[in-house]
Amino acid sequence: MNSHDPLGPVMQPINRARGLPNAHYIDQAVFDAEKRRLLFANWAGIGFAHDVAEPSDAKPVDFLGMPLLILRDRAGVVRVFQNTCRHRGMILVDTPGKIRGAIRCPYHSWCYDLDGTLKSTPHVGGPGHNRHEDIDMSTLGLIEIASYVWQGVVFANIDGSAPPFTKVHADLLTRWREFDQPLHFGGETSYFALDVATNWKLAVENYCESYHLPWIHPGLNTYSRLEDHYNITAPGKFSGQGTLVYRQLCDDGKIFSDFAGLPDKWNEGAEYIAVYPNVLLGVQRDHTFAIVLEPKSCDQTVEHVALFYADDAADNDLKDKNADLWRGVFEEDLFVVEGMQRGRHGIKFDGGRFSPVMDGPTHNFHDWVARQMANRG
Structure with a gap:
């Protein structure tokens, strides 16, 4: 391995790979290069x-x-x-x-x-x-x-160099074809933004894996446990996690309407996928959400969060409770992604190692970033 190739170790198989070097989180020159090669050259x-x-x-x-x-x-x-x-x-x-x-x-x-x-x-x-x-x-x-x-x-x-969206993400469009139906934005209270002192990639990395669930989301983990989750990896395209245990929000007997025609797998299942480079999506039987990550600088990101429903008739109080629930979940992650950003200033940190079992989605993202930056496909 070329010792002068800092991205070489990132593109190794997960059992041998290291994560992205610190410069990809704290160096302005690298941030500018990622702007061109990751965010402008792909479907952001x-x-x-x-x-x-x-x-x-x-x-x-x-x-x-x-x-x-x-x-x-x-x-x-x-x-x-x-x-x-x-x-x-x-x-x-x-x-x-x-x-x-x-x-x-x-x-x-x-x-x-x-x-x-x-x-x-x-x-x-x-x-x-x-x-x-x-x-x-x-x-x-x-x-x-x-x-x-x-x-x-x-x-x-932005730069016009990417293949059509439907070609790049054909696998994901097929995977979630049941949700290719009208989505109804929940209204003013179904949008919120979080200002986070972190590099945008750390938000992607944290979102796409469930490994942290027992310690960072103890409330969620009481019913959707770590062992109820599975990894989703599509090399060069997207990664994320799914759960076999999705619990519908119910308030005084009120629930949201389901999306039409969903197969049985979605009765209690849900999936959460990072669409590279900067969009985080979640689908459940009765609502979806999207997070657009807006990189502001090496260490500042705005998370724009919006929730969508199967119809316009969704109860407003229930929508408010749902937005509060998700906001609470996403806010639980803030100290983690901000802590990793601070940790990336540790000059002896070498990118870290991946659990071959639990970190597949994060390694998939690192590998994609490295190959894009190294122009290796």
């Missing part, structure tokens, strides 16, 4: 479809410094554009809201349709002349970013 989560619930709704997003605009066009299709005017690079939309008419640049009033087409260029040929022979409007529409909506999440491939 950048927001939620319910943020643009109706035609003409738009929401600006700053994703690792990249100005993006999520909008729903007049046909109801969610689209993502670079939020930059093609004239002088001005930010087009600063605040979420409904686009009245056209997307108008606040600088020189160039206007774009919701499909990105450049519609007007006032005075571009001089006062009162709104056309110029050297300005080909057909080539100056907004730059569209490849996007795909699944499980309520807006995924985007």
Whole structure:
């Protein structure tokens, strides 16, 4: 093994592998490289479809410094554009809201349709002349970013180099095909955000394994025990955990409606999967959730959490209790991912070792990161 290859040990079989080196959690140069190779080159989560619930709704997003605009066009299709005017690079939309008419640049009033087409260029040929022979409007529409909506999440491939989402994640789409049906966002109280002093990858690592369950989630472990869980690993794509014991929330006899047509495996089963690079998903018989990890810096991450239901008729009090329950579970993890971040400053830490039995999902993620960064497929 090349001693100068810091990622070589990460790509070894799990019984011999070491975890990612400290630099992948605390070094700005590595963070910048991961931005390009992991987050911009793959299908990253950048927001939620319910943020643009109706035609003409738009929401600006700053994703690792990249100005993006999520909008729903007049046909109801969610689209993502670079939020930059093609004239002088001005930010087009600063605040979420409904686009009245056209997307108008606040600088020189160039206007774009919701499909990105450049519609007007006032005075571009001089006062009162709104056309110029050297300005080909057909080539100056907004730059569209490849996007795909699944499980309520807006995924985007910012640099445009990834294969189609449906090809990359064909296995997962098949695995969860029963949940390919309308999801109803639970409303204002079914969204919350957690500001976490950690690198975004540590949130992925912690989420996708159940090994920590007895010590970090003792309440959950009373009915969904460690031995009730199983590992999920799809090399190069996703990893996570499943449970054979999911307990429906019940309050004064009220429960959520089930998703239609689910097979028996979901009566008491549930699965929790990290979709690389930065989306964490959970499916149960009566609700789902999605977590979009927003990396802010090497050691700062915002976890955006949204819960979804099978229909709009879900009881509001029950939805509030469910959101509180999940918030409590996710908050139990905070001291762990923040503690690992602090621990990564230990200069003699060598990436750590994996349990060959319990850490398969985490090793799968480390191996994916290492291969992406080393350009080894």
